[in-house]
Amino acid sequence: MDGYIAKRSISATKTNTPLHETPQSVTVITSDEIQDQGATNLQDALNYAAGVRSDAYGLDSRADSFRIRGSEPSVFLDGLRTNYNWYTSTTRTEPYTLERIEVLRGPASMLYGQGSTAGVVNMVTKRPLAEPVREFGVSYGSHNRRQLHADLTGPIDEDGEWLYRVVALGRLSDTQVKHVPDDRWVLAPSLTWQPTASTSFTLRALLQEDKSGSTAQFFPWEGVSLPNPNGKIPTDAFIGDPEWDRYNSSRRAIGWSFEHTFNDNWTVRQNTRWSHNEVDYRSLYANAFNGADGWPADPVNKRLLSRYADGTITTVKMASADQHLEGSFDTGPIKHQMLLGFDVTYSSEDKVSAFESPDAVPLIDAFNPIYPAYTPPAFNDHQPTVRQHDMGVYLQDQLRYGNWIAVAGLRRDRSKNVVDDREDHVSRATSKRLGLMYAADNGLSPYLSYSESFTPVLGHDAAGTSFVPIRGKQLEAGVKYESVDGGLMVNAAAYTLREQNRLIADPVNPTRQAQLGETRNRGIELELKTEIGRQLDLIANYNYIDLDEQLEGMPKHQASLWGKYRFSIGSVNGLSAGAGVRWLGDFQDGDAPRTSSVTLVDTMLAYETPSWRYAINANNLFDKTYVSTCLSRGDCWYGSRRSIVASATYRF
Numbered sequence: 001m002d003g004y005i006a007k008r009s010i011s012a013t014k015t016n017t018p019l020h021e022t023p024q025s026v027t028v029i030t031s032d033e034i035q036d037q038g039a040t041n042l043q044d045a046l047n048y049a050a051g052v053r054s055d056a057y058g059l060d061s062r063a064d065s066f067r068i069r070g071s072e073p074s075v076f077l078d079g080l081r082t083n084y085n086w087y088t089s090t091t092r093t094e095p096y097t098l099e100r101i102e103v104l105r106g107p108a109s110m111l112y113g114q115g116s117t118a119g120v121v122n123m124v125t126k127r128p129l130a131e132p133v134r135e136f137g138v139s140y141g142s143h144n145r146r147q148l149h150a151d152l153t154g155p156i157d158e159d160g161e162w163l164y165r166v167v168a169l170g171r172l173s174d175t176q177v178k179h180v181p182d183d184r185w186v187l188a189p190s191l192t193w194q195p196t197a198s199t200s201f202t203l204r205a206l207l208q209e210d211k212s213g214s215t216a217q218f219f220p221w222e223g224v225s226l227p228n229p230n231g232k233i234p235t236d237a238f239i240g241d242p243e244w245d246r247y248n249s250s251r252r253a254i255g256w257s258f259e260h261t262f263n264d265n266w267t268v269r270q271n272t273r274w275s276h277n278e279v280d281y282r283s284l285y286a287n288a289f290n291g292a293d294g295w296p297a298d299p300v301n302k303r304l305l306s307r308y309a310d311g312t313i314t315t316v317k318m319a320s321a322d323q324h325l326e327g328s329f330d331t332g333p334i335k336h337q338m339l340l341g342f343d344v345t346y347s348s349e350d351k352v353s354a355f356e357s358p359d360a361v362p363l364i365d366a367f368n369p370i371y372p373a374y375t376p377p378a379f380n381d382h383q384p385t386v387r388q389h390d391m392g393v394y395l396q397d398q399l400r401y402g403n404w405i406a407v408a409g410l411r412r413d414r415s416k417n418v419v420d421d422r423e424d425h426v427s428r429a430t431s432k433r434l435g436l437m438y439a440a441d442n443g444l445s446p447y448l449s450y451s452e453s454f455t456p457v458l459g460h461d462a463a464g465t466s467f468v469p470i471r472g473k474q475l476e477a478g479v480k481y482e483s484v485d486g487g488l489m490v491n492a493a494a495y496t497l498r499e500q501n502r503l504i505a506d507p508v509n510p511t512r513q514a515q516l517g518e519t520r521n522r523g524i525e526l527e528l529k530t531e532i533g534r535q536l537d538l539i540a541n542y543n544y545i546d547l548d549e550q551l552e553g554m555p556k557h558q559a560s561l562w563g564k565y566r567f568s569i570g571s572v573n574g575l576s577a578g579a580g581v582r583w584l585g586d587f588q589d590g591d592a593p594r595t596s597s598v599t600l601v602d603t604m605l606a607y608e609t610p611s612w613r614y615a616i617n618a619n620n621l622f623d624k625t626y627v628s629t630c631l632s633r634g635d636c637w638y639g640s641r642r643s644i645v646a647s648a649t650y651r652f
Contacts, residue, residue: 004033004537004564005489005529007482011102011122013398013407014079014111014339015326020482021405023435023447025051025493025525029101033539036564036578036604038617038645039095042066042075042123047582047602048562050491050527050541051105056553058628058637059176061215062247062281063090066121067554068105069497070521070547073118078125078204078257080273080320081112081345084388089279089316089349091208091251096149097167097188099126105525106474106495107453109431110409113343113392117453117472117497117521127202128163128192129153134652141645145173145182149649163192176235176641179242180213198261204273206253213245213283216637220288220295220305223366224636225593225627228302230367235625235638239305239364240284244376247283252276270323277318282311282376286366287358288635297363304363309356309377320345324394337398339409345390351383384420391415396433407435407449415456415469427456427469445480457503462512471500488530497521522546537564553629555597557585564604578604590632598626598639613649618642 006028008018019026027049039045042064046054053067066072075082083089104120112120132154139147153165166189173182185208192202217240223233238245255273262268287296287306298304324341354377362372396409410432417425431454437447453472460466478493502517523545530538539562545554562580569575580602588594601622606615623642630636 002030002032003531004030004539005486005531006030006100007486009102009104010124011076011079011104011120013396014324014341015337015398017398019489020443020445020480021437021439023405023407023437023449024451024476025105025478025491025495025527027051027103027105027491027527029103031099034095034098034101036606037562037580037602038604038615038619040645041092041095042101042121044619045095045098045101046103046121048539048541048560048580049103051523051525051543052103053554053558053584055628055639057216058639059215059641060637061175061177061180061182061212064092065553068103068118068121069495069523070545070554071116071118073103073121074108074112074115076112076120076122078255078273079122079271079322080255081318082275083277083316083318084347084349089277089314091210091249091277091279093123094169094184094186094208096151096169097125097186097206099124105493106449106476106497107431107433107451107472109413109429109453109472110394110396110411110433110451113345113390113411113413114415114427114429114455114469115453116455117474117499125188125204126151126153126165126167126190128165128190130155130160130163135649137647137649139645139647142643143174143176143182145171145645147171147173161194163194165190175212175215176643177213177215177217178236178238179240179245180215180238181211183211185209200257200259202257204253204255204257206251206275208249208251210247210249212247212249214240214247214281218286218288218635219366219638220286220634221593221630221636222295222302224638225595225630230301230303232625233366235641237366237369239286239307239366239369241374241376242371244309244311244374245283247279247281249277249279265328267326268323269326270321272319272321274319275317277314277316279312279314279316281314282309282354284309284361284364284374286635297358303365303367305366306358306363307361308358309354309361311354311377311379312351313353313379314349314351316347316349318345318347333401335400337400339394339396339398341395342393343391345388347388349386349388351386352379353381353383354379355381384422387416387418389416389418403439403441405435405437405439405445407433409433413454417456417458425456425458425466427454429454429469429471443482443484445482447476447478447480449476450474451476457501457515459513461514462508467503467515468501470502473498473500487532489528491525491527493525495521495523495525497523519548521548535566535568538562553587553589555585555587555595557583559583562602574608576604576606576608578606589630592630592632592634593636595627595630598624600624600626600639611651613651614647616644616646618644 149169156162253275297306322343356377392413394411433451435449455470457467476495481490504517564578567575628639
């Protein structure tokens with residue numbers, strides 16, 4: 001889709017529904033946004049999305065970490081879950097393979113099964129197109145970043161019955177942190193068969209290899225956020241072992257999307273994927289997880305860090321399928337759009353680990369690292385295989401009576417966790433959603449919605465009683481506005497979230513956990529997207545959240561503004577410039593040092609002809625050194641320093 005304004009979303013209802021007729025907060029990030037803002041990962045692509053804290057753990061080369069309404073959302077790819085355990089089994093999705101990103105804020109278990117109160121981030125991959133599009137590109141940037149990419153699509157035969165698409169990318173790069181690469185190659189082919197106008201079948205595959213490490217160095221408070229007699233620990237400091245540390249991952253996936261329309265009213269769809277992920281994650285970590293005493297090996301000079309070795313080699317296999325029947329019919333004056341579906345996910349995780357305590361690992365000078373000879377531990381601790389089986393059946397009805405719109409849905413889930421040589425853990429849950437909206441003729445659409453979530457919890461309390469799922473409930477009230485010409489979209493929402501059965505330390509036996517907790521989050525979100533004429537695009541957001549207890553990485557206030565202007569100078573067209581400002585308020589995690597507020601500036605300059613696009617992107621233009629988060633356990637993360645990337649793309 002062209003521009004920044006998307007008119008429809010498939011993630012909020014699993015039907016192709018206009019955003020201004022959806023009684024819940026939804027943001028769609030288009031491919032133009034991803035390109036103009038120079039996003040190199042999912043985290044970057046969410047920088048200007050309403051209600052999202054996109055860099056909760058700062059610069060992190062391992063996985064995308066972000067927060068929505070105070071919690072971590074579930075991440076889906078083409079409507080199917082990507083994983084259950086993000087940081088030891090994740091291969092990051094390449095933004096160049098995506099057509100758009102849809103963010104559904106608030107509980108979404110009625111459609112997607114188990115998940116937190118945050119909602120769902122659904123990435124939609126590029127599909128074969130009937131019109132030929134071919135492009136090749138090259139880019140070079142900070143940290144010796146060298147990248148080639150290609151995107152080819154179009155019909156195979158003259159009748160357009162067969163369509164193809166091939167997306168490919170290769171990159172060699174360093175990072176802000178020494179000895180941590182950011183290398184990648186991706187191949188994503190897809191093939192569509194359309195034997196009739198009412199039937200389509202798309203086969204998709206993905207091959208991806210990443211070679212990286214951990215830019216998160218887990219530095220202690222003193223030297224990052226608190227004073228240290230030696231000054232600040234450098235942002236490029238690497239305190240691991242260059243020969244042992246790594247975060248290498250691979251993903252193999254194949255799946256299909258099938259759709260058949262029986263008539264004007266009834267359509268059946270099926271979406272499946274099988275994936276195989278492998279992650280080799282090993283690192284020498286700073287032993288700073290002890291609050292204010294972050295320098296146990298050097299309490300006077302505070303230069304030498306003790307470290308421990310920890311590594312895992314994880315293999316995850318997942319098979320997912322979602323199939324549903326969509327039908328439209330009337331009952332008197334009421335129009336119905338009914339959805340009946342069933343989804344299933346099977347996952348198995350095998351893991352072998354290695355560990356060595358600080359007593360066996362050499363100390364290191366955090367301010368001037370020198371890497372002594374070190375013999376790492378062997379990978380000989382084979383963990384039990386963990387299997388996850390999720391099944392759910394759901395029913396949803398979208399009703400319309402004049403200007404009134406209602407959404408009602410019900411789902412029943414069964415989630416089974418199987419660990420070798422242990423008792424199976426089975427959770428069952430029923431999740432509901434209700435929404436009511438009045439779509440006025442002037443473009444205003446006030447709404448009220450209610451939604452639920454559930455998250456299975458393994459284990460039991462001190463009395464031997466098995467934990468029950470964490471349940472979330474949200475009440476949201478808002479108003480949406482879409483101008484007559486579609487050039488302005490506004491969403492304002494206020495919400496209250498409650499979570500029950502949260503795990504807390506048992507007040508009688510602090511070494512165990514108990515399900516006694518309930519938390520409440522309340523917040524306000526404002527989002528504006530506009531296209532003024534054919535020259536100016538704007539995105540503006542503000543987010544406020546009031547938490548029962550401050551959550552790590554989540555400020556009460558944050559705001560962002562991004563704009564792009566297309567110049568027309570005489571006969572010269574195609575020149576555009578963009579700039580964005582991101583502001584994060586201060587916050588504190590427990591007794592950790594308060595993380596200061598920060599304002600960051602991003603820019604873009606591009607020139608386009610019918611065949612070429614040249615661009616320069618700069619993120620954190622003024623190279624501000626800032627702390628992204630400090631945790632009460634004793635460690636801090638730096639944010640991303642300035643990054644500049646120049647690119648050239650040829651289209652034909």
